[in-house]
Amino acid sequence: MTCLRFTPVRKRISEMRKTLRCAVAGAGRIAWGFHLPQICMREGFELAAVADPDRQRLEEVKHAFHPAAVFTDLETMLREVHPDLTVIASPTIFHKEQALLAFRYGSDVFCDKPVGLNPKEASAMYGEAKRLGRKLMAYQPHRINSEGLTARAILQSGRLGRLYLIERHISNYVRRNDWQAFSGNGGGMLLNYGSHYIDQLLYLTHDTAARVKCELRRVITCGDADDLVKAMITTKHGILLELDINQATAYPLPEWRICGVRGSAVYSNRQWNIRYCEPDALPPVRADHTLAAAGRRYPSEQIEWKEENIPCIPADPGLYYDYCRDYFAGNGMPFVLPEETLEVVRTIELCRRDAEGQEFSSPVTEHMLQVT
Incomplete structure (x- = not known):
């Protein structure tokens, strides 16, 4: 540990x-x-x-x-x-x-x-x-909750190598019937829960959204707003951020999966686990440009993985x-920061427009960024 x-x-x-x-x-x-x-x-x-x-x-x-x-x-x-x-x-x-x-x-x-x-x-x-x-x-x-602080510490440690993917899963089975179930009230999981988790993901990566793909569905909600969100956000620096908010699933997925080029971290049941290798544990490998696989075998490697259980950093909400x-x-x-909030709202709008089949390419403009 x-x-x-x-x-x-x-x-x-x-x-x-x-x-x-x-x-x-x-x-x-x-x-x-x-x-x-x-x-x-x-x-x-x-x-x-x-x-x-x-x-x-x-x-x-x-x-x-x-x-x-x-x-x-x-x-x-x-x-x-x-x-x-x-x-x-x-x-x-x-x-x-x-x-x-x-x-x-x-x-x-x-x-x-x-x-x-x-x-x-x-x-x-x-x-x-x-x-x-x-x-x-x-x-x-969610910027300062326990698993979020620990995720940041894992990334800062460098154990996973260059980051390329974060998956965030929020799983539940809830037939929403309160005001947040109705779009006329500003309801829906994208706007309400998405505000939490899109901010958390962008804050962790110090990045902004370059493009998104998104699907919104109404599954078991009592209202007319979405209770299922599947969003893939590609950041300006090429990191993939996958957000899955499902209020209609009986089995939950792991809340987090973070992938770097030398390892991965998974958070589930209030526990972080990481598996990674040291940089020198990966010997050089050459690309084979022929059409005849060596020994008629698929490529495989014996990697000396290190595994650790990471206790969550205590948080004070x-x-x-x-x-x-x-x-x-x-x-x-x-x-x-103002520009961080504006970026979250812009990214949510990108998701909504993509789900509705509408184009929306407005960036966070200069007059927005000058606000203090």
Whole structure:
């Protein structure tokens, strides 16, 4: 069993003094399970207000998290509370409208993924943030989950050699019947789960999408949005990223398979296993250009493989709020850069257009990349 260390891409900046007064838009799953608890327990944050049109949910929030105030209307909350940071944890169809409203009331925005329904919405959000001198960052938790951190450490170790393929499989059997089952709500696995895993794959490879092939299907969902995604993304540097999201399978596939020219890594049942060979373990081999295979045999090699079990690096999901404090209360870089978020949204659109048989070749343009 081998222990690997993860070297972060960006160092945190921790010289902050300001306490961020936070307002949360939405009191549903992600707010209840993550944002509200983290705001309450992390140093440097104050839960100033929560807005949700459901009064019953607001009562539950009051008893569980004790915000200073609750509102059934977001604009009223923004006007009366003037928060430093608005956390948008509402359904996707409201993200753009609510973010723009928060900016106009002088608040920065921490927005759940996906930031917008499409590239046009996401660009408008970052453009308005820049125009009004506000900050916007997306929530992409899979960047710092345990198996993702370990995958990065495996790649950084160089054991596998040059990377050429990552397969990511998300397998379940769920007949979705909630709001995410309906396309009119911004539902579907490509937009919702795909936002997580496309970001994770592009973040791991430090790359962007050059072209995609994608199939979307409705299999057992109760709604009209996709519950099966099969996407092949070829990156600018030629790495193949295969994303398989299947909400209609009784048998799961291994969650990860990473392939390099000298070895592979597989993650399944909360365990990473790698098999690789040292560079000098592969003797030179010559191509045989004749049409007569030597000895009438198929080529084969005896390779001295090394195998290791890699324990997952412990993860702290709440670390995301430390990154938020670095950025929103200090002078740190955003943990998720604007151009990274825009690239994820663009790649999702590429996938959707390919699945629908439509062309879409818009790159992340210069005016997008200049947003800070």
